[in-house]
Amino acid sequence: xxxxxxxxxxxxxxxxxxxxxxxxxxxxxxxxxxxxxxxxxxxxxxxxxxxxxxxxxxxxxxxxxxxxxxxxxxxxxxxxxxxxxxxxxxxxxxxxxxxxxxxxxxxxxxxxxxxxxxxxxxx
Amino acid sequence: xxxxxxxxxxxxxxxxxxxxxxxxxxxxxxxxxxxxxxxxxxxxxxxxxxxxxxxxxxxxxxxxxxxxxxxxxxxxxxxxxxxxxxxxxxxxxxxxxxxxxxxxxxxxxxxxxxxxxxxxxxx
Amino acid sequence: xxxxxxxxxxxxxxxxxxxxxxxxxxxxxxxxxxxxxxxxxxxxxxxxxxxxxxxxxxxxxxxxxxxxxxxxxxxxxxxxxxxxxxxxxxxxxxxxxxxxxxxxxxxxxxxxxxxxxxxxxxx
Amino acid sequence: xxxxxxxxxxxxxxxxxxxxxxxxxxxxxxxxxxxxxxxxxxxxxxxxxxxxxxxxxxxxxxxxxxxxxxxxxxxxxxxxxxxxxxxxxxxxxxxxxxxxxxxxxxxxxxxxxxxxxxxxxxx
Numbered sequence: 440x441x442x443x444x445x446x447x448x449x450x451x452x453x454x455x456x457x458x459x460x461x462x463x464x465x466x467x468x469x470x471x472x473x474x475x476x477x478x479x480x481x482x483x484x485x486x487x488x489x490x491x492x493x494x495x496x497x498x499x500x501x502x503x504x505x506x507x508x509x510x511x512x513x514x515x516x517x518x519x520x521x522x523x524x525x526x527x528x529x530x531x532x533x534x535x536x537x538x539x540x541x542x543x544x545x546x547x548x549x550x551x552x553x554x555x556x557x558x559x560x561x562x
Numbered sequence: 563x564x565x566x567x568x569x570x571x572x573x574x575x576x577x578x579x580x581x582x583x584x585x586x587x588x589x590x591x592x593x594x595x596x597x598x599x600x601x602x603x604x605x606x607x608x609x610x611x612x613x614x615x616x617x618x619x620x621x622x623x624x625x626x627x628x629x630x631x632x633x634x635x636x637x638x639x640x641x642x643x644x645x646x647x648x649x650x651x652x653x654x655x656x657x658x659x660x661x662x663x664x665x666x667x668x669x670x671x672x673x674x675x676x677x678x679x680x681x682x683x684x685x
Numbered sequence: 686x687x688x689x690x691x692x693x694x695x696x697x698x699x700x701x702x703x704x705x706x707x708x709x710x711x712x713x714x715x716x717x718x719x720x721x722x723x724x725x726x727x728x729x730x731x732x733x734x735x736x737x738x739x740x741x742x743x744x745x746x747x748x749x750x751x752x753x754x755x756x757x758x759x760x761x762x763x764x765x766x767x768x769x770x771x772x773x774x775x776x777x778x779x780x781x782x783x784x785x786x787x788x789x790x791x792x793x794x795x796x797x798x799x800x801x802x803x804x805x806x807x808x
Numbered sequence: 809x810x811x812x813x814x815x816x817x818x819x820x821x822x823x824x825x826x827x828x829x830x831x832x833x834x835x836x837x838x839x840x841x842x843x844x845x846x847x848x849x850x851x852x853x854x855x856x857x858x859x860x861x862x863x864x865x866x867x868x869x870x871x872x873x874x875x876x877x878x879x880x881x882x883x884x885x886x887x888x889x890x891x892x893x894x895x896x897x898x899x900x901x902x903x904x905x906x907x908x909x910x911x912x913x914x915x916x917x918x919x920x921x922x923x924x925x926x927x928x929x930x931x
Binding site (some may be wrong): 461472 | 720729730
């Protein structure tokens with residue numbers, strides 16, 4: 440299992456450094472927010488087109504690659520301490536979204552599901 | 563491959579709704595920031611102890627589970643459009659961190675690697 | 686007016702560098718997310734007590750001071766391009782919250798207003 | 809003083825509800841991250857042009873106005889507990905940026921100051 444292997448690798452890394460005591464869920468959420476902020480920093484001034492081409496510029500590509508790895512690392516450590524099965528949680532969420540965003544209502548629209556429903560009931 | 567399967571599931575979900583055109587890397591980073599914000603919102607007033615017990619309260623547990631799924635969904639879609647192999651990127655990052663945070667310097671300390679190095683050189 | 690003076694200072698700074706073209710509302714929100722991420726990074730591993738004492742440690746204090754200034758700078762530039770009167774918007778929000786969080790229901794509790802109301806109606 | 813007046817208003821609001829005990833710097837930073845996430849959520853799928861026109865759509869305008877007020881509220885409460893003079897901190901930061909981003913180097917470019925300097929020294 441890929442996710443479990445990665446979590447195991449992160450768990451050992453933290454245990455060797457005696458870092459688990461910093462890893463409360465609250466602290467890990469905050470660390471995740473910090474890393475997503477670094478990712479936002481890389482994209483903030485880019486046009487949509489520049490953002491789509493970011494991986495063709497080696498220096499930017501390397502930083503983006505590092506930041507998504509950092510985000511993933513904290514997400515995996517967070518679900519590890521929370522004992523959440525991340526793949527299962529995502530699979531359930533997709534199924535919930537299949538119900539919330541039926542193709543007939545959501546096609547081509549970026550609106551939230553409650554707005555889609557409200558408009559559908561008005562019609 | 564678990565990550566590929568989840569990405570395929572998300573890709574089909576977006577394609578059926580004609581949502582790929584919203585999914586520039588920039589927009590996906592911003593969506594990721596939005597979801598991490600929702601996760602922060604769930605933990606912001608909790609003590610460290612309350613945060614460690616969050617999954618024992620069913621209503622909170624359900625919301626946390628949904629939010630980590632949302633974060634993961636946008637992260638997977640982001641690396642999909644960027645064509646980054648997330649597991650490989652994380653594995654490389656852990657190896658980089660093995661060098662940056664040697665156990666002898668980092669044990670029990672939450673300092674950044676540049677600070678650890680600077681202090682080590684001073685010593 | 687203090688806020689206007691600060692906004693004027695930021696406006697001139699950006700105009701001299703021909704940076705206004707980067708300052709779409711979307712980009713400024715993303716820059717704000719980036720700076721709040723840096724602030725989160727400074728606090729992520731601190732205990733509640735350490736966070737309360739952060740300004741007594743000169744190096745940390747300086748970084749916190751810089752980051753809150755960055756957050757404020759992007760917030761002021763954002764409301765400038767959106768033509769929102771920030772002081773008025775905040776004053777209205779406080780008045781709305783006076784209604785949403787009556788002292789009798791909200792005292793000592795960190796719950797959202799919809800939860801407070803639901804419980805009050807159940808009682 | 810406008811900022812002081814707003815802080816006083818927020819201080820009274822919190823004191824009446826016995827909420828100051830939730831307001832450690834760490835918690836307020838996390839609350840700030842949560843509100844910036846909600847702001848990101850409002851802008852994530854907008855094109856640059858749509859983001860520039862967001863205040864012409866009354867329902868979106870109202871939500872943006874509320875979210876910037878929330879961000880400002882937590883920022884003011886954060887600097888209040890940290891005893892940072894926000895206007896002074898911003899003014900100093902602008903002066904620092906005047907030195908870091910000289911017009912001759914920074915004009916029309918969104919690069920970080922260390923990159924500007926490195927290129928200037930190479931030239």
